[in-house]
Amino acid sequence: MNFFNFRCIHCRGNLHIAKNGLCSGCQKQIKSFPYCGHCGVELQYYAKHCGNCLKQEPSWDKMVIIGHYVEPLSVLIHRFKFQNQFWIDRTLARLLYLAVRDAKRTHQLKLPEAIIPVPLYHFRQWRRGYNQADLLSRQLSRWLDIPNLNNIVKRVRHTHTQRGLSAKDRRQNLKNAFSLAVSKNTFPYRRIALVDDVITTGSTLNEISKLLRKLGVEEIQVWGLARA
Ligand SMILES: [Zn+2]
Numbered sequence: 001m002n003f004f005n006f007r008c009i010h011c012r013g014n015l016h017i018a019k020n021g022l023c024s025g026c027q028k029q030i031k032s033f034p035y036c037g038h039c040g041v042e043l044q045y046y047a048k049h050c051g052n053c054l055k056q057e058p059s060w061d062k063m064v065i066i067g068h069y070v071e072p073l074s075v076l077i078h079r080f081k082f083q084n085q086f087w088i089d090r091t092l093a094r095l096l097y098l099a100v101r102d103a104k105r106t107h108q109l110k111l112p113e114a115i116i117p118v119p120l121y122h123f124r125q126w127r128r129g130y131n132q133a134d135l136l137s138r139q140l141s142r143w144l145d146i147p148n149l150n151n152i153v154k155r156v157r158h159t160h161t162q163r164g165l166s167a168k169d170r171r172q173n174l175k176n177a178f179s180l181a182v183s184k185n186t187f188p189y190r191r192i193a194l195v196d197d198v199i200t201t202g203s204t205l206n207e208i209s210k211l212l213r214k215l216g217v218e219e220i221q222v223w224g225l226a227r228a
């Protein structure tokens with residue numbers, strides 16, 4: 001457990017308990033807040049749905065997030081995603097694990113039967129060397145003793161960044177970007193969790209959710225590190 005050399009991976013301060021790589025000070029700065037258990041928007045109190053979801057209902061059913069995309073969480077995510085520091089997976093997965101455990105209490109979340117990481121386009125994954133969502137879901141799968149289905153949803157087309165696009169253009173951009181590597185008859189899971197890093201518009205998650213419904217999935221949870 002001491003592969004972090006007893007230094008906080010964020011502030012480099014001494015760690016008294018070298019458990020998940022963060023010192024208690026940095027850990028405390030990553031604050032959870034009351035949010036909507038469906039779309040993840042911040043609320044005054046914990047609720048399973050909110051007015052936001054009523055206006056624009058997500059295709060998934062539940063959401064779990066660690067916190068806002070602010071320091072130190074945002075810095076850790078950035079290092080993990082863009083600076084090849086894949087070994088931060090353990091710390092981030094641990095925070096997500098705790099958020100899932102909290103959601104069981106705050107949102108009456110039931111654990112899924114399987115976990116699916118949001119896939120990357122293969123070229124991107126090859127260039128980066130790893131899919132960050134899959135690294136997270138591997139850890140979670142181990143701790144929760146739930147299978148990690150990292151090869152059933154494929155990203156078959158490269159999609160340009162979703163930023164700055166209208167909702168309609170985003171849908172168009174993602175059309176046929178994903179495909180399934182299993183069929184309904186062979187897919188036994190009814191409650192699954194999709195693991196993502198930063199949740200922005202949710203349009204990718206919507207597309208994958210629609211595909212998963214075709215497999216007979218009844219409840220789709222989204223587990224993300226932060227909601228931007
Ligand atoms: Zn620290």
Ligand SMILES: [Zn+2]
Binds near residue numbers: 041
């Ligand atoms: Zn909501």
